[in-house]
Amino acid sequence: MADTTPRLTSVKDRITELANLAGSDQAERARRLAAELSAEIERAVEEASAPQANAAPPRQPSPRAPHQEVERCPVCSLRTFTFQKGSVRECADCESGYEAYYRCLSCAHEGWREIDR
Ligand SMILES: [Zn+2]
Numbered sequence: 712m713a714d715t716t717p718r719l720t721s722v723k724d725r726i727t728e729l730a731n732l733a734g735s736d737q738a739e740r741a742r743r744l745a746a747e748l749s750a751e752i753e754r755a756v757e758e759a760s761a762p763q764a765n766a767a768p769p770r771q772p773s774p775r776a777p778h779q780e781v782e783r784c785p786v787c788s789l790r791t792f793t794f795q796k797g798s799v800r801e802c803a804d805c806e807s808g809y810e811a812y813y814r815c816l817s818c819a820h821e822g823w824r825e826i827d828r
Pocket residue numbers: 784785786787788789791815816817818819820
């Protein structure tokens with residue numbers, strides 16, 4: 712929609728010109744301007760109502776933290792596998808699209824884990 716303003720300004724300029732011609736002996740030029748104006752306005756309306764092809768798709772905000780911040784450690788099996796704050800990142804292979812970094816407070820095992828949205 713960035714080009715709407717200059718286009719409308721151009722339309723306004725020609726409306727002014729048309730008004731100046733009205734009642735003069737340049738009836739043909741006035742009719743041509745009127746046709747140009749209506750075509751221009753039709754195009755502008757069409758473009759305004761058409762879906763924006765280059766508009767970014769709505770994007771869900773990335774999660775800040777997993778639902779379960781403490782999980783069972785895959786190595787020592789204690790419930791001390793702890794989410795590291797601020798470690799959420801995008802993950803192309805994950806079903807949810809995100810993974811988070813966990814660190815075990817007991818055995819110090821570390822690893823990425825897919826998170827639920
Ligand atoms: Zn552990």
